[in-house]
Amino acid sequence: MSNKDKNDNNLANTRRSFMKKSATAGIIAASSAPTFFMKNAFAADGSFRNMPGMGKSIKLGFNVPQSGAYADEGADELRAYKLAVKHLNGEGDGGLMNTMKPLSLKGNGILGKKVEYVTGDTQTKSDAARASAKRMIEKDGALMITGGSSSGVAVAVQSLCQEMGIIFMSGLTHSNDTTGKDKRRYGFRHFFNAKMSGSALGPVLKEEMGTERQAYHLTADYTWGWTQEESIKETTEALGWKTTATVKTPVGAGDFSQYITPILNSGADTLILNHYGKDMINSLTQAVQFGLRDKQVNGKNFEIIVPLYSRLMAQGAGENLKGILGTTNWNWALTDAGSMAFVKSFGAEYGFPPSQAAHTCYVQTLLYANACEMAGTFYPPAVIKALEGFKFDGMGNGETEYRAEDHQCFKNVLVVRGNQNPTSQFDLLEIVKEVPRSQVEYDASIFGGELGPYKV
Amino acid sequence: MMKLTLKNNLFVMLIFSVVVLTAPIWLSPIGANYPDLLQKFAIFGIFAIGFNILFGLTGYLSFGHATFLGIGSYSAVWCFKLFSMNVLPGIVMGTVIAGIFAFLIGYVSLRRSGIYFSILTLAFAQMSYSLAYSVLTPITNGETGLQLSSEDPRYLDALFSVEVTEGLPSTNLFGQLMSGYPGFYFCATLLIIGFYISLKIFRSPFGLKLRAIKSNQTRMRYTGFNTRPYLLTAFIISGMYAGLAGSLMAVTDPLAGAERMQWTASGEVVLMTILGGSGTLLGPLFGVTIIKYFENIFSAMNTSTLNEFFSFLPEFLQSIMVSISQHFVGEGWHLTLGALFMLVVIFLPGGVMEGVTLINKHVRLKLGLRYDDPSVAQSEPSGIEAAPASLTDSQKEEKK
Numbered sequence: 086m087s088n089k090d091k092n093d094n095n096l097a098n099t100r101r102s103f104m105k106k107s108a109t110a111g112i113i114a115a116s117s118a119p120t121f122f123m124k125n126a127f128a129a130d131g132s133f134r135n136m137p138g139m140g141k142s143i144k145l146g147f148n149v150p151q152s153g154a155y156a157d158e159g160a161d162e163l164r165a166y167k168l169a170v171k172h173l174n175g176e177g178d179g180g181l182m183n184t185m186k187p188l189s190l191k192g193n194g195i196l197g198k199k200v201e202y203v204t205g206d207t208q209t210k211s212d213a214a215r216a217s218a219k220r221m222i223e224k225d226g227a228l229m230i231t232g233g234s235s236s237g238v239a240v241a242v243q244s245l246c247q248e249m250g251i252i253f254m255s256g257l258t259h260s261n262d263t264t265g266k267d268k269r270r271y272g273f274r275h276f277f278n279a280k281m282s283g284s285a286l287g288p289v290l291k292e293e294m295g296t297e298r299q300a301y302h303l304t305a306d307y308t309w310g311w312t313q314e315e316s317i318k319e320t321t322e323a324l325g326w327k328t329t330a331t332v333k334t335p336v337g338a339g340d341f342s343q344y345i346t347p348i349l350n351s352g353a354d355t356l357i358l359n360h361y362g363k364d365m366i367n368s369l370t371q372a373v374q375f376g377l378r379d380k381q382v383n384g385k386n387f388e389i390i391v392p393l394y395s396r397l398m399a400q401g402a403g404e405n406l407k408g409i410l411g412t413t414n415w416n417w418a419l420t421d422a423g424s425m426a427f428v429k430s431f432g433a434e435y436g437f438p439p440s441q442a443a444h445t446c447y448v449q450t451l452l453y454a455n456a457c458e459m460a461g462t463f464y465p466p467a468v469i470k471a472l473e474g475f476k477f478d479g480m481g482n483g484e485t486e487y488r489a490e491d492h493q494c495f496k497n498v499l500v501v502r503g504n505q506n507p508t509s510q511f512d513l514l515e516i517v518k519e520v521p522r523s524q525v526e527y528d529a530s531i532f533g534g535e536l537g538p539y540k541v
Numbered sequence: 542m543m544k545l546t547l548k549n550n551l552f553v554m555l556i557f558s559v560v561v562l563t564a565p566i567w568l569s570p571i572g573a574n575y576p577d578l579l580q581k582f583a584i585f586g587i588f589a590i591g592f593n594i595l596f597g598l599t600g601y602l603s604f605g606h607a608t609f610l611g612i613g614s615y616s617a618v619w620c621f622k623l624f625s626m627n628v629l630p631g632i633v634m635g636t637v638i639a640g641i642f643a644f645l646i647g648y649v650s651l652r653r654s655g656i657y658f659s660i661l662t663l664a665f666a667q668m669s670y671s672l673a674y675s676v677l678t679p680i681t682n683g684e685t686g687l688q689l690s691s692e693d694p695r696y697l698d699a700l701f702s703v704e705v706t707e708g709l710p711s712t713n714l715f716g717q718l719m720s721g722y723p724g725f726y727f728c729a730t731l732l733i734i735g736f737y738i739s740l741k742i743f744r745s746p747f748g749l750k751l752r753a754i755k756s757n758q759t760r761m762r763y764t765g766f767n768t769r770p771y772l773l774t775a776f777i778i779s780g781m782y783a784g785l786a787g788s789l790m791a792v793t794d795p796l797a798g799a800e801r802m803q804w805t806a807s808g809e810v811v812l813m814t815i816l817g818g819s820g821t822l823l824g825p826l827f828g829v830t831i832i833k834y835f836e837n838i839f840s841a842m843n844t845s846t847l848n849e850f851f852s853f854l855p856e857f858l859q860s861i862m863v864s865i866s867q868h869f870v871g872e873g874w875h876l877t878l879g880a881l882f883m884l885v886v887i888f889l890p891g892g893v894m895e896g897v898t899l900i901n902k903h904v905r906l907k908l909g910l911r912y913d914d915p916s917v918a919q920s921e922p923s924g925i926e927a928a929p930a931s932l933t934d935s936q937k938e939e940k941k
Contacts, residue, residue, distance in 0.1 A: 151872050206840055206872065211686040211798045219577035219794075220837055223721075237685045241796060244688065248711065248720070306675050307684035335675055336684055535691065537709070 134250050135226045142199040146227030148218050153209035154337040155234035155362040157397045158442040162256050165443035169450035173200045180430040184423040184479035189458035211241035218242050229453050236260030236309035243272035250541045254449035257442040259393050261312035264493035265532025275494045276445045279313035282392045282412040283320035285498040285520040296325035301353035305360050306333040313359045317392050329353040341368040345375050354382035356389045366401035373405040397440045399513035406503035413499045415444045415481050424481040438511050448480050466539040490529035498525050561729045576721045580793045581833050583728035584786050587735045589813045589825030591782020595775050597820035600755035604659045604807050605666025609639040609780040611802030613787025618687045618797045625697035626710045632788040639784020640777050647776035666807055673799040686798035712792050724793040818892025827893040835878045842870035
């Protein structure tokens with residue numbers, strides 16, 4: 086063996102042993118990492134993740150879509166959050182804190198600590214939303230995460246928050262799964278859901294369109310679209326309608342013409358658009374351009390239904406939305422004290438009325454703050470217990486209850502129609518009926534799923 | 542005798558390991574030392590290192606590498622669902638299945654080179670994305686993303702009667718949970734191993750052949766050399782790196798979504814590699830750090846952070862600075878990244894690594910030290926700075 090070969094052998098040996106060493110070093114480093122980063126958010130001494138301690142302020146994390154198909158909703162949500170923070174800290178006119186009953190908030194922050202906030206962009210993608218939620222929890226020390234304008238994102242972030250032991254107050258999410266099969270102990274939803282939309286729409290549809298219709302569904306291909314299609318189908322089939330076809334469309338497709346052409350020859354006389362945000366604006370506009378609404382099928386006028394409506398979408402769809410039926414969680418034209426107070430302070434701040442997304446996000450923030458005050462601590466299990474079964478009023482939807490079994494709020498649902506003669510650029514939805522809470526209630530066990538533990 | 546230079550693998554690996562494992566410490570001044578971002582650095586580091594083996598060495602620009610990232614994630618999550626929450630089977634399965642797909646896609650795509658190869662890989666990637674997004678919904682759960690559920694069978698865990706916790710189980714390495722810092726150290730260890738393999742490839746005859754393909758494939762063929770098996774091997778290796786990165790994403794956060802396979806994700810790794818310096822060992826890692834830092838930190842800045850940052854200035858200057866710079870942070874982070882990318886490409890075509898080399902040279906000349914210019918034929922091309930300029934330089938090494 087030459088000298089050089091020996092050297093090479095030596096080198097190979099050291100390399101090998103070096104690899105071993107570095108691997109061992111890695112494992113040792115991993116196992117000796119500080120224990121407070123372990124899964125258990127709660128240590129034995131009653132401390133919990135991101136515990137505010139003696140600090141003078143606490144942070145809330147606002148995770149909203151700032152880009153993508155739901156960006157309009159996200160922008161409005163963020164406005165509402167900023168307004169809520171102002172009101173919680175005792176600035177501004179107090180908004181809904183003047184009308185909420187029962188109220189434990191004092192206008193000096195939460196439990197005497199000033200409220201600050203951090204923001205993140207969900208991009209309406211589960212991955213991005215979880216990454217920004219993690220950043221807010223791990224880096225910024227957010228005590229609560231809220232926001233989102235997509236059920237896919239809400240479900241993903243909610244399960245992350247459960248793992249991390251951080252309360253998640255979901256924003257705009259309408260899928261049955263959020264408080265159904267994917268419900269979590271740490272997730273709370275104020276917004277209504279597809280099942281409630283179906284129950285509210287049913288009687289109105291019967292009255293206006295009769296019992297013999299052929300429905301054609303175009304459905305956004307993710308958890309919200311699926312459950313809405315299911316719930317609306319259930320309702321319409323109970324009325325005696327037939328379902329011609331259900332077609333899934335990708336989110337953010339932009340061009341829906343390839344999905345609309347087949348409807349013309351399908352024999353259907355009703356189109357149900359399970360779309361939201363810019364998707365709904367595009368698909369509805371294209372459906373109208375294809376002349377669907379001027380058609381007569383089976384001796385009836387062709388009708389379009391948009392089960393989930395929002396004013397922001399109505400603004401985008403313009404003329405095309407006139408006369409089209411749907412449901413909404415809340416509308417700024419409501420005349421109860423809570424709604425009026427909220428519209429007034431939002432309008433004073435930003436110069437235009439809030440959307441339903443803004444409303445639900447604002448209310449969620451106040452509800453979380455109020456629950457902390459009620460519990461007298463930020464300790465998540467105590468806050469969760471304060472929220473579970475909490476009954477309140479004066480927040481714009483009449484008497485409302487956070488059902489303990491699935492963390493879903495139960496309240497009145499609005500059936501609306503695109504306004505035929507709008508008096509202003511915001512007066513786009515006409516309230517057809519305020520469906521009472523009792524009519525939209527359902528058994529919590531029908532969707533399955535488990536809330537999971539209080540302590541994680 | 543072993544000399545402590547960058548040509549010595551052991552020395553390089555030692556420095557590299559120390560730098561990676563101490564990342565939580567030296568990243569803290571710039572606010573990047575939280576587990577999620579650290580994990581991203583390590584995971585995308587693996588992804589970019591693997592991509593660089595293909596693009597940096599052979600010059601074949603794959604525009605669909607995110608496919609393998611996605612496949613790795615889906616495989617790992619399915620492994621968690623079906624077999625065990627232990628991460629080892631998951632990452633092995635993710636890497637192997639990504640390798641199989643890389644073989645299939647590479648076998649077809651590598652029949653063409655240049656722009657046609659890029660378009661082919663892009664087409665495959667878009668196909669996989671659409672499949673995952675809507676057609677294969679039962680396997681991928683579409684846009685909602687594949688998630689764990691408490692009803693999953695987990696046959697292996699059941700076999701070894703692993704204790705069932707209340708709520709969803711977490712990914713673990715023989716009991717050590719894989720979220721937070723332990724997750725980062727696990728990814729970092731794999732990054733170090735991945736870097737070592739890449740270093741060996743760069744400095745091996747195989748790596749040399751790949752470089753020869755980049756420099757003149759036609760000439761290589763004329764000499765009777767069949768290049769395709771080498772290309773395919775490089776493609777599979779780099780696909781497996783991507784699969785490993787994808788499965789690590791699932792390890793640190795057990796959820797897989799189709800958006801991981803979108804063309805923007807494929808484009809991101811190309812940007813990372815070019816920004817850092819393609820064909821260099823460390824370049825892609827610089828690219829990863831810069832892009833992920835921008836994505837996570839710059840995108841989260843708002844006017845109040847800026848006000849704080851500029852608070853040392855007089856008030857009127859502060860408000861001017863804030864009003865100018867607010868367009869470059871928050872939602873505008875893409876703008877900053879774009880500007881940075883342009884600057885790098887215009888002034889440092891070799892990426893950040895070229896800048897590092899220039900500074901290194903400058904400092905050494907100033908200090909009167911000997912400087913080994915990697916572009917001038919020396920005893921051995923180091924490979925850590927830049928790819929050898931010509932084939933003849935490298936051939937010298939092979940003859941030795």
